Amino acid sequence: MWIPSSLAEVEATIQATWGETPDLVVCRLNVRQLKKDVLLLYLDSLADKNSINNNVLQPLLFETHDATNVEEVAVLIGQKKYTNLWSEVETAVFQGESVLFIDGEQQALLLDTQGWPQRAIAEPQVESSIKGAHQGFIETSGKNIALIRRYLPNRELKVKELIVGRRGKTKVALLYLEDVTHPEVLKELEDRIRMIDVDAVVNTGELMQLIEDNPFSPFPQFLLTERPDAAVSNLLQGRIVVVVDRSPSVMIAPMSFIAFFQTIDDYSTRWMIATFLRLLRTLAFFIAIFLPSLYIAAISFHYELLPLNLILTVGESREQVPLPPILEAILMELAIEMLREAGLRLPAPIGQTVGIVGGVVIGQAAVQAGLVSNIMVVVVAITAIGSFIIPNPDMSESVRLIRFPMMIVSSLFGVIGMAIGLMILVIHLACLESLGTPFGSPFAPVRFRDWKDTVVRFPLWTMRSRPLSAHPIQLKRQTKTRK
Amino acid sequence: MAMTRIPQNEITIFQYVFFIVGAQIGIGILSLPADVAKGSGTDGWIAIIFGGVLSIIASLIIVSIMEQHPQDTIFDLLLRYFGKWFGKLLSLLFSLYAALAATTVVFTSIHLVQVWVLPQTSNYWIMILFMIPGFLAARQGVRILGRYAEIVFYMTLWMPLLIAVPLKDGHLLHLLPVIKEGWLPIIKTVKQTILSFLGFELAFLLYPYVKEKHLAKKGIIIANGISMAAFVFVTLVGFIFYSPDEITEYVWPTLSLLKTIEFPFMERFEIIFLAAYLFVLSTTGIPYIFTAVFGIAHVLEQSDHVRVLVVGVGLYIIVSFLYTPPFADLQAFSDWWGKTGTIVGYIFPVVLWLYMKLYQWLRGGKPS
Numbered sequence: 074m075w076i077p078s079s080l081a082e083v084e085a086t087i088q089a090t091w092g093e094t095p096d097l098v099v100c101r102l103n104v105r106q107l108k109k110d111v112l113l114l115y116l117d118s119l120a121d122k123n124s125i126n127n128n129v130l131q132p133l134l135f136e137t138h139d140a141t142n143v144e145e146v147a148v149l150i151g152q153k154k155y156t157n158l159w160s161e162v163e164t165a166v167f168q169g170e171s172v173l174f175i176d177g178e179q180q181a182l183l184l185d186t187q188g189w190p191q192r193a194i195a196e197p198q199v200e201s202s203i204k205g206a207h208q209g210f211i212e213t214s215g216k217n218i219a220l221i222r223r224y225l226p227n228r229e230l231k232v233k234e235l236i237v238g239r240r241g242k243t244k245v246a247l248l249y250l251e252d253v254t255h256p257e258v259l260k261e262l263e264d265r266i267r268m269i270d271v272d273a274v275v276n277t278g279e280l281m282q283l284i285e286d287n288p289f290s291p292f293p294q295f296l297l298t299e300r301p302d303a304a305v306s307n308l309l310q311g312r313i314v315v316v317v318d319r320s321p322s323v324m325i326a327p328m329s330f331i332a333f334f335q336t337i338d339d340y341s342t343r344w345m346i347a348t349f350l351r352l353l354r355t356l357a358f359f360i361a362i363f364l365p366s367l368y369i370a371a372i373s374f375h376y377e378l379l380p381l382n383l384i385l386t387v388g389e390s391r392e393q394v395p396l397p398p399i400l401e402a403i404l405m406e407l408a409i410e411m412l413r414e415a416g417l418r419l420p421a422p423i424g425q426t427v428g429i430v431g432g433v434v435i436g437q438a439a440v441q442a443g444l445v446s447n448i449m450v451v452v453v454a455i456t457a458i459g460s461f462i463i464p465n466p467d468m469s470e471s472v473r474l475i476r477f478p479m480m481i482v483s484s485l486f487g488v489i490g491m492a493i494g495l496m497i498l499v500i501h502l503a504c505l506e507s508l509g510t511p512f513g514s515p516f517a518p519v520r521f522r523d524w525k526d527t528v529v530r531f532p533l534w535t536m537r538s539r540p541l542s543a544h545p546i547q548l549k550r551q552t553k554t555r556k
Numbered sequence: 557m558a559m560t561r562i563p564q565n566e567i568t569i570f571q572y573v574f575f576i577v578g579a580q581i582g583i584g585i586l587s588l589p590a591d592v593a594k595g596s597g598t599d600g601w602i603a604i605i606f607g608g609v610l611s612i613i614a615s616l617i618i619v620s621i622m623e624q625h626p627q628d629t630i631f632d633l634l635l636r637y638f639g640k641w642f643g644k645l646l647s648l649l650f651s652l653y654a655a656l657a658a659t660t661v662v663f664t665s666i667h668l669v670q671v672w673v674l675p676q677t678s679n680y681w682i683m684i685l686f687m688i689p690g691f692l693a694a695r696q697g698v699r700i701l702g703r704y705a706e707i708v709f710y711m712t713l714w715m716p717l718l719i720a721v722p723l724k725d726g727h728l729l730h731l732l733p734v735i736k737e738g739w740l741p742i743i744k745t746v747k748q749t750i751l752s753f754l755g756f757e758l759a760f761l762l763y764p765y766v767k768e769k770h771l772a773k774k775g776i777i778i779a780n781g782i783s784m785a786a787f788v789f790v791t792l793v794g795f796i797f798y799s800p801d802e803i804t805e806y807v808w809p810t811l812s813l814l815k816t817i818e819f820p821f822m823e824r825f826e827i828i829f830l831a832a833y834l835f836v837l838s839t840t841g842i843p844y845i846f847t848a849v850f851g852i853a854h855v856l857e858q859s860d861h862v863r864v865l866v867v868g869v870g871l872y873i874i875v876s877f878l879y880t881p882p883f884a885d886l887q888a889f890s891d892w893w894g895k896t897g898t899i900v901g902y903i904f905p906v907v908l909w910l911y912m913k914l915y916q917w918l919r920g921g922k923p924s
Contacts, residue, residue: 489830
């Protein structure tokens with residue numbers, strides 16, 4: 074539909090299109106420059122009133138030079154567009170722009186006066202860091218892209234914008250380094266996002282689930298982060314950063330398994346300490362999955378594994394416990410999970426209460442009541458700590474979930490069940506792909522050169538090429554500066 | 557069809573090497589020291605070296621056969637040279653051989669687990685447990701199996717170190733004198749080592765998937781070399797630790813070696829070792845299951861082998877409900893595998909090679 078040329082018709086169309094929109098401002102003025110009537114249209118709630126008053130209304134009302142058509146109208150806004158399509162007017166109004174209609178003109182002027190409510194840039198909440206930057210992403214994609222651009226003032230950093238969702242019309246921006254990212258990988262991601270046909274994508278997490286390779290895997294195949302520095306570090310490895318408007322976390326794809334266990338602090342800490350921390354996390358990963366099942370296997374199948382002294386201690390603490398080990402373990406694990414979930418959603422002051430109640434009840438009281446054994450409490454506590462060490466919340470949750478089938482299989486088959494469980498995990502990780510690149514890289518397939526930055530972290534000057542997991546097309550990262 | 561599928565399904569030369577090593581090191585190595593000791597006493601390790609040389613020769617023949625048609629697996633090759641019906645029959649026989657190998661490995665693994673770790677668990681439960689990873693891995697292609705074999709190889713590198721621990725109580729004197737009864741018993745024992753080296757014949761299936769084909773010959777020599785080194789190492793450790801007569805009394809001397817290892821915080825370490833050894837067994841069993849299923853799917857002209865795999869896994873589970881093989885049956889399985897393996901791995905390549913030469917000569921020297 075074209076924009077009608079007479080203002081009366083425009084007003085009628087507005088009336089017809091936007092009923093029940095109290096925050097719509099329709100303002101008819103007489104402009105001295107044009108010696109004509111104009112109509113200014115914007116959504117009060119999405120536009121910046123100061124900007125409209127100072128940069129639009131003021132020049133329109135008080136500027137004295139003569140203008141003969143739309144292009145010559147003086148307003149103090151840099152970003153202005155012209156359109157003659159009614160649909161574009163609608164889109165613009167909902168983006169917070171203001172539209173200027175002029176009597177007798179087929180064209181309307183779209184002025185960038187966006188100013189919706191937004192949060193200030195703040196410290197990332199979920200992924201806190203000791204030495205990394207203290208700026209986190211917010212809910213406006215433009216600001217988020219700016220945060221990333223600050224790190225990479227480089228023309229190879231490209232931004233490709235797509236619109237997702239029939240009603241939501243969410244802006245999804247793909248950021249990548251054109252000379253590093255593999256074009257096939259980029260195309261795959263772009264195709265998958267273009268295929269999405271939903272009402273609206275509310276959050277990056279939703280987008281991630283709509284495009285992931287294997288929805289039946291317990292593992293996240295893309296990384297969500299709220300840290301610009303982490304996003305940039307991944308960009309430099311040839312990965313693609315997906316910024317979704319209205320969502321404070323960005324998605325990084327393709328991803329490899331081991332990258333979920335790395336933090337940005339690893340690179341700003343000295344390499345020995347970083348390596349130690351990474352080994353600690355790897356250990357924590359195995360403890361979080363296997364410790365309860367190992368304990369169950371040892372006391373229900375293979376007590377001959379344990380030396381006599383240990384057996385006696387275990388036996389003593391289990392003397393009063395009526396439950397078989399698997400039930401005891403599941404009871405305790407569920408209690409911990411409930412505590413965690415309760416603490417997560419509650420406001421901070423009440424959350425503390427939950428912590429105290431939980432700590433007392435599932436700790437000492439449960440043991441004294443004879444419901445669970447001392448050693449089980451220790452095992453469950455260490456397991457919980459192990460799962461909290463994993464830096465990525467998505468991966469940490471996956472690990473906690475995998476623990477339960479492992480416990481069940483070990484209560485049926487002992488260590489043999491655990492070995493088969495691990496085997497299934499290894500096979501699964503060898504099969505899993507992220508955007509068609511191997512998720513298990515550099516372990517399956519094995520790429521020794523990339524092991525420098527996995528469970529260990531070599532000194533930065535030894536990591537001269539980009540890891541192959543995202544199939545970068547340009548490998549060199551730095552020159553040799555030390556022997 | 558095969559032309560478009562294979563390039564996406566490539567494996568690297570390392571994956572190819574470890575795939576074959578994985579297929580070779582499996583159940584044979586557990587009893588190998590006792591097997592060769594029965595034949596030629598403590599000179600058995602020399603027989604293993606001879607066996608290794610033989611398998612290298614056979615592997616090289618296989619690779620040179622496959623080189624003639626680099627895009628063909630053995631199943632395509634048989635159809636090409638023997639026509640539709642006879643080719644299919646031979647393909648079926650090859651698949652059945654792989655199925656026999658897989659069955660031997662699976663049932664022996666179950667037996668091992670029952671004897672050493674879970675004496676009260678029924679074999680069908682263990683079968684169901686084993687078939688889960690078996691199904692998950694075998695439904696994938698060669699590429700995933702290659703990745704799996706590779707990562708398992710690195711994951712299990714600590715095992716030989718532990719097997720070496722009993723050496724501190726061993727006596728090198730047990731090995732002397734070398735070649736005490738002449739060469740004849742040694743040469744006779746070579747036959748016993750054949751079963752252990754079987755696995756290289758999977759190159760018949762793997763070759764078209766290898767990315768760096770010019771390295772295929774070197775790769776298969778290295779693969780056989782790694783397996784041979786592992787066999788000789790385990791056998792020597794067994795001979796040095798046990799006395800020459802004692803070792804023949806053990807059914808699985810390699811596992812018995814581990815019984816001597818104890819930690820202050822852990823006794824019966826061999827249970828953990830055996831659980832970890834399941835990974836090694838899986839890289840033997842899964843490739844054979846895959847080969848069998850892939851071959852049968854090829855004979856039935858199905859583009860995807862998953863349906864055959866489902867039937868196969870179902871059969872295994874049903875059979876395990878009805879039949880618990882006693883140890884004698886398992887040995888019969890192994891013997892059969894050894895005999896058919898001699899044909900498939902050593903005689904068949906030579907015959908096929910001669911046949912192909914003759915065929916090409918009759919066609920006027922041009923490869924078809």
